[in-house]
Amino acid sequence: MSRALKATAIRLTSASALAVTVLTAVGAAPASASTLTDGISATARAENGNGACAHGGYVGGPNQSSSCYGGTTTAHAWCADFAGWVWARNGVTGLSTLDDRAASFMDYGKKYGTISNTPHVGDAVVYNYNGSDYADHVALVTAVSGGTVTITGGNQGARPGHVSTNATSSYSVGSLPWGQRISGYVSPAGSNTPSLPNPASLPAGTLVKSPNGPDVKVIINGAGIPVAASDVTPDKYDLSKIVLVDDTAFRALPSAPASGTVVHDQAGGANRYVVIDGTALLIGAEDWTAAGYNDRADMGVPTAWLQNAAQRQLTTGIVVMDQTGKDPKRYVMVDGAALYISGSEWTADEYNTQTLMGVPGEWLKAAAKKVPSTGTVLMDQSGTDPSRYVMLNGAAVHISAAEWTANGYDKRSLMGVPGGWLASTVSAQVSNGTIVKDASGANATVYVMAGGVAVPLSYADFTGFGYDKRPLEGAPGEWLVSAAAKAAPADGTMLLSPDSNTVWQVVGGKKKAMTADQFGEGKLSFNDVVGVPTAFTAKFPTV
Structure with a gap:
């Protein structure tokens, strides 16, 4: 107006x-x-x-x-x-x-x-x-x-x-x-509309809608799962059987079934999932009976919802364990990765005060192999280590105090992680072949990571090796300077320079030529060879 x-x-x-x-x-x-x-x-x-x-x-x-x-x-x-x-x-x-x-x-x-x-x-x-x-x-x-x-x-x-x-x-x-x-x-004097039922009280599989809107939901374990137009035919939902329900209760329905609910695609398929905090985790064949999922009600859910829920990550901070009990360890979820919690950290860091979620063992094994994604900012959950770190392709890289605000790391979410896991990740190497530069922009040089060493690249090397096709990751400048100053890559690092077709392997600060029969199925992979400038390989004496 x-x-x-x-x-x-x-x-x-x-x-x-x-x-x-x-x-x-x-x-x-x-x-x-x-x-x-x-x-x-x-x-x-x-x-x-x-x-x-x-x-x-x-x-x-x-x-x-x-x-x-x-x-x-x-x-x-x-x-x-x-x-x-x-x-x-x-x-x-x-x-x-x-x-x-x-x-x-x-x-x-x-x-x-x-x-x-x-x-x-x-x-x-x-x-x-x-x-x-x-x-x-x-x-x-x-x-x-x-x-x-x-x-x-x-x-x-x-x-x-x-x-x-x-x-x-x-x-x-x-x-x-x-x-x-x-x-x-x-004010309206009243309503002649009969009292409508609370949808949460209706049986699983009931289609419901409010008289005040077009949305349709299906009741699953007390939740109202949205039914998309694309779900109606393949999921065989009969829209003539929709039940009108109380509008306020309809809008208040949880959008995902309670944690622990076992579901499958209403349209069909052999896969079964368990819902944990709104995320659908795939139940492997070994877990189906070993974890007791076969004893729970198996609910059919709309295809579109399930596809979306199966792509989600468990919320950071959720504490999980193997539902079968075969793995006695406890883990905390951080950015889709399951990080191991040691026995001393379980109580010292108060993980024991959080709800412990049982998850499929096969799913947990895969999640435990992951690390938080590049750019995730971390700290020791216990506070014993006051430093801050940023993940860079598999390693936790130290952020100096000056860079914390200058590079905008203070604007990102800060994730607390188990100290033992953090210490091992700090000592890990950034993945070979990662392309990095100073996140502050103070140093315009581009580097490739090779065995823990940041190797500077010319523009010709950057494009000649195809590194311009890879993501360029920003790294804390002080860490990058120290990585560039390292004397030699870690033993076992494989290098290739443009002056020859020889692949060199670093051994004790020296290099030795490798033979073709060392590569192949069940052996070393050419995908692990790092392209570096000729001047870099020339620095190391030949074994």
């Missing part, structure tokens, strides 16, 4: 200068927040942006006419038609009192004793009422929060008018929030 509202306000009768009547509360108190009033709010807001001919025209009570003529043209000023339509959609009683006049809402309020000076969600708000048969405009209260009232109405804005929602702190009766005086608030 804006200054344009006054120019397009409803005028169903002609009148000269009109007196403004400020009404006081009459009769019964207005309806409080409820399923009815919440439904009115949701229905009204869902129409934002629509014109008079949405749904073929708005028409509410039996004595109201459509807001649209011939399916294409605004029939008349239609704010009362819109408000009546919203009330009708929510089963409000007594709508025969309403007609196409905004003032008919005051007639309704007088008849049922629901006129008030206080706005409530679901109320009709009437503007410039003359005390008998005329008002300029009517809209609906769709939110009340502190000192602000939100109002949604039809036939608002520039001609030909549309549905819009606006908020104001000038909501008292007699105030003029948008150039029109508020004359009073009219």
